[in-house]
Amino acid sequence: MKTLRLVLGDQLTYTISSLDNCDKTHDIVLMCEVMAEATYVKHHKKKIVLLFSAMRHFANELREQGYTVSYTQLDDGDNTGSLFSEVKRTITAHGCNKIVVTEPGEYRVLESMQTWQDELGIATEIRSDNRFLSTPHEFSIWASGRKQLRMEYFYREIRQKHAVLMADGEPIGGQWNYDTDNRKPPDDSLNIPSPYQTNIDDITQQVISLVSDRFDDHFGDIAPFQLAVTREQALHALNQFIENRLFRFGDYQDAMIQGQPWMYHSHLSFYLNCGLLLPMECVQAAEQAYHDGNAPLNSVEGFIRQIIGWREYVRGIYWLTMPDYAAKNFFGAKRKLPSFYWTADTKMNCLSQCITETKKNAYAHHIQRLMVLGNFALLTGIDVSEVNEWFLIVYADAYEWVELPNVSGMILFADGGYLASKPYAAGGSYINKMSNYCKSCHYKVTKKTGESACPFNYLYWHFLAINRDKLNKNHRLTMMYKTYDRMSTEKKAVIEQDSEKFLASLS
Ligand SMILES: Cc1cc2nc3c(=O)[nH]c(=O)nc-3n(C[C@H](O)[C@H](O)[C@H](O)COP(=O)(O)OP(=O)(O)OC[C@H]3O[C@@H](n4cnc5c(N)ncnc54)[C@H](O)[C@@H]3O)c2cc1C
Ligand code: SF4
Structure with a gap:
């Protein structure tokens, strides 16, 4: 045989x-x-x-x-x-x-x-793929009979099952989740460490020549090529993260600073997703750093939750719902993807920065993907399959099992709320709070309407208004609809006018 x-x-x-x-x-x-x-x-x-x-x-x-x-x-x-x-x-x-x-x-x-x-x-x-902590079958058992799936409950079960950050059956520190501590705004004085930098050996050099030659029409820059290509190198990148970045991972998890694409994130998804690293070894390294007193609980728990919670959860959803999930389009979004998603040629500084970094690094961190690139696609109703294709193309960690639920479920709410309890829609004030992008933008984030107003501001209300029939039963949006209803008819008309003009300019 x-x-x-x-x-x-x-x-x-x-x-x-x-x-x-x-x-x-x-x-x-x-x-x-x-x-x-x-x-x-x-x-x-x-x-x-x-x-x-x-x-x-x-x-x-x-x-x-x-x-x-x-x-x-x-x-x-x-x-x-x-x-x-x-x-x-x-x-x-x-x-x-x-x-x-x-x-x-x-x-x-x-x-x-x-x-x-x-x-x-x-x-x-x-x-079966033995590199995950739960199988698609186990996930389907967990999901069966539940009206709504919520990552937090799934995460708690996985954490208990694998005894991660647990003591005597209780979560260490007494809480399951420290997200409320993890929303520090950016601080320009941070001394952010450099990311992992690989040695380019003969093999990588040959591949670089091949890719430059055969895939010249593909998006993105090859140089600088910084990524680990062996397990030994990936372990080195993991150690660097644990030593240099993990202690601030939690605090600055949502922060965005112009010219700082890597922040305090781990940049390990490249290696986790192609198999050079295993999830549990990353989790255990972070847990050990906590026990050794080298990283605080909010950072360690936050990092671990991304891996044993979100990563496993989105994979479970993918295998549970495919192939139907790929066709979901709750809002009926059908606008073409604007060309600036490829060129970064837009006056909206946040988008321009995130796209430029994506082109250079094949990387953007979670909040850039979610609250800038994704938020814009949601508010402007860009076609679900075009957005999915873009996200699958541009990131070096992108594989459909993880990309599709994040894009269709998390950013576009295309599944009508199966993965997330409400759309992650936000106006410019969120981006202004969590980044310094607005300081150098053509638009004014404090202006709500008019030529110079930040487009996120009016697009946000326009999105809520045009999708009211689909969203008004969502209790997490009740407050926002009440605020909208208190606006004068004139103000609503200006929001609609500015939005229509802006949306027309996209085509
Ligand atoms: C629109 C959108 C598209 C995304 N597409 C992908 C993708 O194609 N591939 C991918 O691996 N992640 C994707 N994510 C999730 C997340 O943004 C990336 O995992 C993360 O930015 C990778 O960078 P990092 O390794 O520095 O992560 P960290 O911030 O350091 O997080 C640690 C690890 O947790 C895992 N993780 C964190 N968040 C998620 C999540 N939402 N889903 C699954 N795993 C998560 C990753 O393995 C990551 O390496 C997407 C998120 C959004 C909002
Ligand atoms: S003002 Fe608006 S468009 Fe400009 S960077 Fe801020 S959020 Fe982005």
Whole structure:
């Protein structure tokens, strides 16, 4: 029996389930760079460099551990271009009579894999992904019978189950969640540490040349290439975060400062999502920092909640609801994505800054994605699939299982409130409070209407007004509708006029 063990580009983990019981002398581990996956959306160039370089390094490490690896590079003459055709070619070349693979992170790929057994005529075993703390099946049991799913309750159960930040069955510190301590506004005098910087070795250099050559029309800058491409480097990035940034992660989690894309965030999603790091090792490192007195509870709990709470929760929602979730469009949004999402050419400074940083780094932190880029897409009613495609393209940590629920559920409320209890809509005052962007903006954040007013201000009320029939039963918006109702008819008319004019200018 010779088994083909397929390892995908986001499965770069030595303990991945597809390698369990691998017979190193007979089995073939297949890894392949294929055009179909690199271009099904036009991924940011930096993401392609990250994945191809990390895959090549991982393949070499597997060989050093005694595995027989068949690796197809993108520019190999006999590369057939798709996962399925590479699997087929390798089976024939090596005479394999079974395929073993770990379930992919995307419904589209899973659907295709489920046909392989019939199409290829050999047993295909799709194994559960053992890198998460809960399986899609466990999540569906948790979700069944609940009218509304809320991350906070899911998080508490996971925390108890894995005894994370717990003492005698109670959360350490007496509270489950310290978010109220985690909203410090930006402080220009902060001495923010530099992010992790990789060494660009020969392998990465070759991949950079390949990507510059073959993916020139894709969005984004390759240089500076800063990302870890091996597990050893990713562990180094994790240690740097724990030592230099974690202590302030909580305090400045929501803050945005012009010219400071990295703030006190971890920048670990790149590695968690492609398998170079495992969630529990990040959680345990943060928990240890708390016990050693090196980081406060609000930071450590906040960081851990993102990983064992949000990350697991959005994955659960993805597998529970696909493929229907991708088609959700609660507000019927259909505006085309404005071209400045690609060029950053807008007078709205917050958007321009976040897009410029996204282009350069293939990264923006959570509040930039949620309250600037996402908030604008929500308020202006941009087509759900266009927004999803943009977010899937531009970030190096983007995979559909995590991107889609964050975009359709969290920012666009396209699922009508399945994931979030209310739309994350806000006017300019939120952005002004949590950033220093407004100081250098063409628009005035304090002005509510008129030519020079911050567009977020009138667009916010316009969004509530035009979607009233869909939102007025949401008790979390009652206060806002009461405020709107107290406005004079003239003021409402100006809001509508300014909004219509602005929206017309987007096309
Ligand atoms: C519109 C939108 C799109 C997003 N798209 C993605 C995406 O494609 N891939 C992705 O990994 N995250 C996505 N997120 C979640 C979050 O913004 C990123 O995980 C985070 O910014 C990554 O940076 P970091 O590693 O510095 O995170 P930190 O702020 O340091 O957080 C620590 C870790 O927690 C996890 N995490 C935090 N928030 C979330 C969340 N909402 N969902 C899932 N995991 C979370 C990540 O693994 C992250 O590395 C998106 C959020 C929004 C609002
Ligand atoms: S004034 Fe408005 S558009 Fe300008 S940076 Fe502030 S929030 Fe953004």
